[in-house]
Amino acid sequence: MKKFNTVILDVTVAILDFLYRGRDYPRFWVLEEIARAPYFAFLSVLHFQESMGLRGPKHLYLMKQHFEQSVNETEHLEYMESMGGNTYWVDRFVAKHLVLIYYWTNVVYYLLAPVSAYHLSYEVEIHAATTYAKYLALNDHEDKILEILNDELEHSRELQIAMEML
Ligand SMILES: [Fe+2]
Ligand SMILES: [Fe+2]
16 A cells, blocks of 8 residues: 555645646645645544544544644644735635545545555655755745744654554
8 A cells, every 4th residue: 555655645746746836835835735634534533433432542642643733734834825825716726626535535544544544644744844845955944944844754753653553
């Protein structure tokens, strides 16, 4: 499944990079909008399993982690909005449709293969950190982007721990 995750991610990223070339903040906004969805999806599944009496030993830890990650991703999204990333209708249209597909894909994926679902998000977080690092290398320094880059690396570490736990 790891190979499958990498192929899906590479194709999606190539399409977004092509559509958003030269438009950094709209691209970051779309990426942040999508990046939040898996955490809602993981939380939804964990809540559902809990309601069905299937609470595992790591359940509360994972729910707390995913809630904090989703809040943190929302803060990233708000920053991209403050930089005009969601100004245009077309970008909002693209992001809202992608997020709808991505949310439900993650719900099913996490329900059936949680470690593989975590791995996909791990790859997305590494891609996000790399994207921000490239931006910083090519543009004037921006404290907030560096802070967001470090948050994405922290998310990837948390996902790595979650994968090892299951
Ligand atoms: Fe983010
Ligand atoms: Fe992240």
